[in-house]
Amino acid sequence: MELRPLRALVEVIRQGGFSQAAKIIHATQPTISKAVRQLEDELGTPLLDRHAQPIRLTEAGEIVYRRALRMLAERDDLYAELDDLKGLKRGVLRLGLPPLGSSSLFAPMFARFRSRYPDIEISLVEHGSRRLEEMVMAGEIELAASLKPLPDNVEWQAVAREPLVALLPADHPQAQAESTRLADLRDSPFILFETGFALNRIIHDACQRAGFAPVIAARSGQIDFIVALVAAGLGVAFLPRLTVREAVHAGVSRVPLQDAGTDWEMALVWRRGGYLSHAAQAWLALTREVYPNAG
Template identity: 30%
Template sequence: MDIRHLTYFIEVAKQKSFTRASEVLCLSQPTLSKMVKNLEEAMDVELLDRSSKKVVLTVAGEIVFEEGQKILNSFQDLSSLVNDMMNLKKGKLKIGVPPLIAVLYYPKIIREFKELYPGITVQLIEKSAAEVRQDVKDGALDFGVDLLPVEGEFDVVPSIDEEMMLFVHHSHPLAAKEEVSLIEIKGESFVYFQESSKLRQLVDQECSRLGFLPTISYESYNWELISEMVAENLGITIFPKSVVKKVDLSRVKAIPIVNPTISWKLGIILNKEKYVSYAAKEMIKYITSQFR
């Protein structure tokens, strides 16, 4: 048994499918099946219940899956440590970022960082905030970016603190204002993220303190769709100030929100138990320097 057997088994367990796992691993399904079988023979235990059409872990399989992930993380940490010692300006980074955060800040950050460190490969992975937290926890990402506060077993490095603004169509009555009190949006038709979104939860929380919740007419996970619906006068929305650079200002007006203001605070989250590579440290240092 070697580390590859464990890696392949864990991917099958994660994907709950030999077919999907073989696609992720770029490995033929018969080869993958044989590697998992070799692992079972080496450990003298069945890891998969083969009486089911789906991939179902046995009790032993559950244990190997949980403990095996820890072993793989330790192995990856060891590889990163050795790489740091041998090549201080080289490395690989996997960063998890929710879509809106990714599009607002990270193309420019990655371009400038790669100019400073051409030997460091950066893989930006768009995921929901919940998926980012889970992947950081599992060790699948070097670090992630999330809306603060973040609870759980993470180290947190604050990075961005930006005001939220109201976005309305130019024909909307509120477009005549230079600033808007939050209570003034009560009863307005809203286009916004779905309830599981942390940004939606932040806005709901601030509105509930004033005794109301936004009237949601349309929901989406896609910020571009939301902004386009506002541009078609189908409702209003609240976005971070940086979105101003991404919308058609001939159709949409962004208005500061007061009484109270709403802050969009982002942070870099890291697994407390995972080794932080030189490449990750340099990237985190660079990100925070951009928003200091």
């Protein structure tokens, strides 16, 4: 079985269709469609429900898709290990970072890494933490920054631990408080990040422990826009302390959150049992050097 048709199947599902998958793979739509058809013929069963919108996997397709992810990841591990064996100095660090917190934690590291390893290219992708974890498991990236708690199929290295701060409109009853709890904010609409940001789960779980489900007023992936929505009085939002220092707005009060279990804990993750290239190991070593007291 060739890996190319498996890659085609994986991208069709990830991208939600043949034309979108073709753009990612840099092939024509008929080429992608033909590759998936040949795979179905080889296996003797349909893998896709082409009448569904968006297109989805059949029961057999689910099995093949899961196996394909592992096979493609093993292929990438093979190439990386062979490159290291050859002593190549022009490696590639495939790194995933979320928008939240990365500018403060990781941006200063890039210049230092570049000065030490000038011939290592950094291939950077940005998504929410949960999407990055999926990319790690699929072998698309070696390392990703994500938030604890983490799934069992990854290994991890701590980076930072920060308390959360509530962002409140200036006229909110809790705006002048020294600290606040989620229970004190239950009557206020919440402004959360887009789906895929792990911070949402921390907030939802803490609200559940406090005995209520928050009313969601809006979602966004942009910190500046979220802060502006708070200033406009749309609701309350939450950010880790290190990010709040940059989120300054005259119409927003910043009040520490007291609830237990709401700390924002960033870690670098990689696939459990997967191969880490020299470039990835060098990034982990630099992170330990920069953040020696993480955890």
